[in-house]
Amino acid sequence: MSSLLTYAYLPFKSPYPTHPRRTLTLTSAISSPEKRARRKKKTKQPSEDSFVAVTAVSAGEKALRLTFMEELMERARNADTAGVSEVLYDMVAAGLSPGPRSFHGLIVSHVLKGDHEGAMHSLRRELSAGLCPLHETFVALIRLFGSKGYSTKGLEILAAMEKLNFDIRKAWLVLVEELVRHNHLADANMVFLKGAKGGLRATNDLYDLLIEEDCKVGDHSNALTIAYEMEAAGRMATTYHFNCLLSVQATCGIPEIAFATFENMEYGEDYMKPDTETYNWVIQAYTRAESYDRVQDVAELLGMMVEDHKRIQPNVKTYALLVECLTKYCVVREAIRHFRALKNFEGGTKVLHNEGNFGDPLSLYLRALCREG
Secondary structure (H helix, E strand, O other): OHHHHOOOOOOOOOOOOOOHHHHHHHHHHHOOOOOOOOOOOOOOOOOHHHHHHHHHHHHHHHHHHHHHHHHHHHHHHOOOHHHHHHHHHHHHHOOOOOOHHHHHHHHHHHHHHOOHHHHHHHHHHHHHOOOOOOHHHHHHHHHHHHHHOOHHHHHHHHHHHHHOOOOOHHHHHHHHHHHHHOOOHHHHHHHHHHHHHOOOOOOHHHHHHHHHHHHHOOOHHHHHHHHHHHHHOOOOOOHHHHHHHHHHHOOOOOHHHHHHHHHHHHOOOHHHOOOHHHHHHHHHHHHOOOOOOOHHHHHHHHHHHHHOOOOOOOOHHHHHHHHHHHHHOOOHHHHHHHHHHHOOOOOHHHHHHHHHOOOOHHHHHHHHHHHHO
């Protein structure tokens, strides 16, 4: 076995001749030559003196601009348009170009003065200078147009804001509120409904304000439309909103409409349940309707009110309306009983008198007493 595993050493010779010079040449061809490092050009850094000079100039310019702006805003608050213009001319003379805030002060001075033409002229002047007005500038213009009742111009400003990618919701709310506050209710309804259809959502206070003001002037249609818009936006109508609608329905001469609203409230959710004011409006609708005897309807309402006595208690207006109703339909004994309850409230007789309106219920009650002896 050992003879099979051991081998004899045999020298190995290559059949090709070796050329050492050729090998050296190959080696030198393969090796890469050394790369020379490039010298980087030295960048000239600004000297320390020039940097200090630039800083001093910019700081001085800021201080000068701040001084001008303080003077400009002081005059703008005083609605001194001529004074603001003088400050702007002084800025230009000092080598400073007026910016959006400078023109904002100019426009605000016109707004506080109530000069809508001057304000628009200043806005055009700012735009012609290639500047983009501030959001506050547009809101100030909107407030001015709302107070003047210029709803069309207000809508034009809103459109311009939208083109400049501004958020127009705040400006829209300001426009509607100013129109309502200055008794331009029809324009306020128009602007509100346009914005609501465009996807803008009002605040809870604005919904309440519009519904209440529309009901005060007897505009039941717009009040109902705004209530629907409010519910579409996710806020349900409450007892307060239903009472506003009832205040209009109670004076339309058709008490069945008021009673239908009352039934919706009665069988609705807790946030829309009838309260004392609700009962008063429906009793008034039955009492002052120019139709047949409504005493039985009023008695049924009173019974429902008594059943719910833990939550609802009659007030001075309730008793005054009951005395008025019972006197009108000659139920004198019941009128006397409720009048005694009315006397327990301070100023109850004045409420019954109602400044002589609706036939002067107090005088009618006294006449009924005289007839009965």
